[in-house]
Amino acid sequence: MASITFKNVRKVYDKDVVAVKDFNLEIKDKEFIVLVGPSGCGKTTLLRMVAGLEEITSGELYIGDRLVNNVAPKDRDIAMVFQNYALYPHMTVYDNMAFGLKVRKIDKKEIDKRVRNAAKILGLEELLKRKPRALSGGQRQRVAIGRAIVRNPEVFLMDEPLSNLDAKLRNEMRAEILKLHKRLQTTFIYVTHDQTEAMTLGDRIVIMNDGIVQQVGNPQEVYENPSNEFVATFIGTPKMNIFDGELGKEDNRYFLLFNGKKIGIEEKVNKELIDKDIKPQSIRFGIRPEHIELTEESDESFKIDVEMCELMGHEMLIHTSLNDEPLVVKSRTRFDIKASDRVDIKFETDRIRLFHKESGKNLLYCDN
Amino acid sequence: MKKLAKAKDKDKFNGSNAVKLDSKRKDRTRNIFIFLMLAWPILNWLIFTFYMNLETLAYSFQRLNRFTGEMRFSGLTNYKILFQKIINNSDSYGTAFRNTFLWLGLNVLVIGPISLVVSYVLSKKIPLHRFYNAVLFIPNIISIVILTMVWSFIWAPNQGIVNDLLRMLGLDHLTRVWLGDPDTALINVFIYCVWAGIGFNNLILSGAIAKIPKEILESAELDGVSNWQEFIHIIVPSIWPTFATVTILGATAAFRVFLQPQLLTNGQYGTSTIALKVVDEVLGGGDYGLASAAGVVMAILGFIAVYLIKKFLDKMEAKWS
Numbered sequence: 001m002a003s004i005t006f007k008n009v010r011k012v013y014d015k016d017v018v019a020v021k022d023f024n025l026e027i028k029d030k031e032f033i034v035l036v037g038p039s040g041c042g043k044t045t046l047l048r049m050v051a052g053l054e055e056i057t058s059g060e061l062y063i064g065d066r067l068v069n070n071v072a073p074k075d076r077d078i079a080m081v082f083q084n085y086a087l088y089p090h091m092t093v094y095d096n097m098a099f100g101l102k103v104r105k106i107d108k109k110e111i112d113k114r115v116r117n118a119a120k121i122l123g124l125e126e127l128l129k130r131k132p133r134a135l136s137g138g139q140r141q142r143v144a145i146g147r148a149i150v151r152n153p154e155v156f157l158m159d160e161p162l163s164n165l166d167a168k169l170r171n172e173m174r175a176e177i178l179k180l181h182k183r184l185q186t187t188f189i190y191v192t193h194d195q196t197e198a199m200t201l202g203d204r205i206v207i208m209n210d211g212i213v214q215q216v217g218n219p220q221e222v223y224e225n226p227s228n229e230f231v232a233t234f235i236g237t238p239k240m241n242i243f244d245g246e247l248g249k250e251d252n253r254y255f256l257l258f259n260g261k262k263i264g265i266e267e268k269v270n271k272e273l274i275d276k277d278i279k280p281q282s283i284r285f286g287i288r289p290e291h292i293e294l295t296e297e298s299d300e301s302f303k304i305d306v307e308m309c310e311l312m313g314h315e316m317l318i319h320t321s322l323n324d325e326p327l328v329v330k331s332r333t334r335f336d337i338k339a340s341d342r343v344d345i346k347f348e349t350d351r352i353r354l355f356h357k358e359s360g361k362n363l364l365y366c367d368n
Numbered sequence: 369m370k371k372l373a374k375a376k377d378k379d380k381f382n383g384s385n386a387v388k389l390d391s392k393r394k395d396r397t398r399n400i401f402i403f404l405m406l407a408w409p410i411l412n413w414l415i416f417t418f419y420m421n422l423e424t425l426a427y428s429f430q431r432l433n434r435f436t437g438e439m440r441f442s443g444l445t446n447y448k449i450l451f452q453k454i455i456n457n458s459d460s461y462g463t464a465f466r467n468t469f470l471w472l473g474l475n476v477l478v479i480g481p482i483s484l485v486v487s488y489v490l491s492k493k494i495p496l497h498r499f500y501n502a503v504l505f506i507p508n509i510i511s512i513v514i515l516t517m518v519w520s521f522i523w524a525p526n527q528g529i530v531n532d533l534l535r536m537l538g539l540d541h542l543t544r545v546w547l548g549d550p551d552t553a554l555i556n557v558f559i560y561c562v563w564a565g566i567g568f569n570n571l572i573l574s575g576a577i578a579k580i581p582k583e584i585l586e587s588a589e590l591d592g593v594s595n596w597q598e599f600i601h602i603i604v605p606s607i608w609p610t611f612a613t614v615t616i617l618g619a620t621a622a623f624r625v626f627l628q629p630q631l632l633t634n635g636q637y638g639t640s641t642i643a644l645k646v647v648d649e650v651l652g653g654g655d656y657g658l659a660s661a662a663g664v665v666m667a668i669l670g671f672i673a674v675y676l677i678k679k680f681l682d683k684m685e686a687k688w689s
């Protein structure tokens with residue numbers, strides 16, 4: 001029973017720094033939720049409010065059915081892994097993990113059992129007698145997780161726990177954390193600003209910007225159907241290409257006017273646009289790099305001058321520009337392209353996403 | 369294009385040469401600076417520490433001939449006199465000897481730990497903590513002469529606040545000459561030392577506590593520590609090196625205490641210390657040889673005591689680092 005519910009949660013620091021504005025979210029029991037967003041968007045603040053380390057300025061926070069706004073951190077049954085691990089420098093690995101249990105006056109034998117079990121899960125058995133300063137970053141990070149595990153908490157909070165690790169270790173630990181979640185069967189709230197991490201870990205991901213939830217959904221939804229231009233460009237690498245264009249309409253057929261060409265709009269999208277009665281207007285539209293094809297010249301193709309190529313092994317990123325906007329194409333079929341080549345490209349029209357010119361909202365997004 | 373590159377190369381060359389010259393000059397200025405900065409302390413040490421200590425050591429083996437005004441080698445006589453005086457408590461040498469060690473205990477076991485607790489409590493940002501910090505530090509910026517004067521007023525037999533208060537409460541039988549009564553004088557001087565001594569320690573220890581990473585304290589909070597557990601298991605180990613320094617300073621200071629009893633009670637009513645005895649002998653035209661012997665004995669005992677304390681502190685530090 002450890003669902004977490006945020007109702008209109010707001011956090012203001014020092015009377016005028018609004019870190020979180022009107023945050024609403026329901027996290028289900030045992031869910032792995034990832035908070036992702038650019039630096040300074042309020043992720044840590046949100047986590048600290050759940051932990052009870054930061055007072056909630058207004059709104060309500062429930063853990064289970066219990067309103068916890070005024071519950072002390074130690075009574076919330078929560079464990080947190082800090083970004084810098086915050087291990088107790090003067091205690092051994094064993095004592096670091098055991099401390100939270102000793103403090104709670106748990107039986108010595110039980111403590112020993114839990115610590116050794118956690119050490120086994122995390123591969124720390126050899127290191128139990130060491131002090132944190134004699135550990136590598138990855139080992140420290142595991143101790144920090146171990147310290148959380150032994151407590152058997154209802155909720156796990158993790159604040160960018162992998163950000164200090166190298167790429168290889170990060171991949172390994174990512175898998176470990178997933179396994180851990182399966183094994184422990186508790187609610188995880190995981191903060192990161194790395195969207196790859198978010199996509200691979202989360203049951204659902206919450207994308208935040210400027211203290212506001214931009215979109216909540218499973219990774220696939222968020223990727224396929226971003227609610228606005230911010231989410232569209234934040235999720236996915238390389239990011240979605242965005243252009244200015246005109247949405248036109250003739251005889252119940254919508255089309256996109258771009259760079260002097262008329263791009264037809266897929267039947268399904270067309271129908272949705274008609275249903276929503278969208279007026280022809282100046283818009284922004286987006287297309288992901290992997291949804292652009294290299295083709296023969298045709299009515300719907302565009303000529304581009306290749307500026308730079310990155311060969312990634314199984315795919316190639318082609319950097320160029322179109323209509324004075326940067327454009328990246330991901331090619332999985334042709335690897336023979338070089339800088340200053342001239343090629344023709346074509347958008348997969350069913351993959352085009354339409355955004356409102358001012359607000360950036362996805363014209364066809366419906367929250368379900 | 370080539371020309372440009374060459375020009376750049378040349379630039380680089382000049383640049384590195386300039387850096388070399390610059391660093392040489394810097395080296396020289398640095399050496400002069402170090403020499404000047406060290407000259408004074410070294411001179412100071414040679415005259416006041418090395419020479420005077422040697423002289424004291426020499427004097428401790430000599431006795432003054434009162435008729436000729438000559439110092440004569442006399443073996444361990446001074447030391448014998450000193451030990452007899454201590455054992456027989458003549459001229460209250462015994463009391464002074466005992467008090468010196470009581471002061472050691474006071475500084476190490478009372479003032480240090482109290483300062484630590486006070487710093488911890490104030491670090492919790494309790495209401496008015498800034499005010500308390502300031503008040504505690506005041507004794508360090510006011511002359512001890514004035515401080516002891518104020519202190520004597522507070523405890524004065526007739527006009528003093530303490531006795532007035534007791535009389536107001538109808539507790540007349542408890543009033544007394546606080547600083548002139550062998551039963552209370554020493555304790556009173558001790559309390560003065562605690563009051564005047566906490567501020568400085570607090571300043572140092574507060575700084576150390578403030579430097580403990582916030583996340584470590586938050587982790588402990590999530591782990592569910594009580595304030596007491598936090599103090600014992602997190603705060604004390606984290607700032608132990610600083611606390612050790614404070615303790616060592618306190619321990620060495622104990623062997624040099626003389627101003628407080630001198631100004632508060634003139635060393636009477638069982639408040640004297642060996643340091644004060646030495647001062648009295650020297651200033652009062654007393655026994656130079658005896659004073660020197662007392663100084664030497666105290667230096668040796670002080671060295672041993674501080675060494676043992678330091679060893680204990682280091683052992684704890686090794687355990688925690």
Ligand SMILES: Nc1ncnc2c1ncn2[C@@H]1O[C@H](COP(=O)(O)OP(=O)(O)OP(=O)(O)O)[C@@H](O)[C@H]1O
Pocket residue numbers: 013014017018019037038039040041042043044045046193
């Ligand atoms: N203690 C504080 N006092 C004042 N402002 C704060 C405090 N902590 C955070 N802020 C502000 O609140 C906003 C959100 O900060 P927060 O640490 O939650 O961001 P974040 O999303 O975790 O960023 P990052 O990815 O860089 O860790 C920022 O603008 C930050 O400057």
Ligand SMILES: [Mg+2]
Pocket residue numbers: 043044045159
């Ligand atoms: Mg953060």
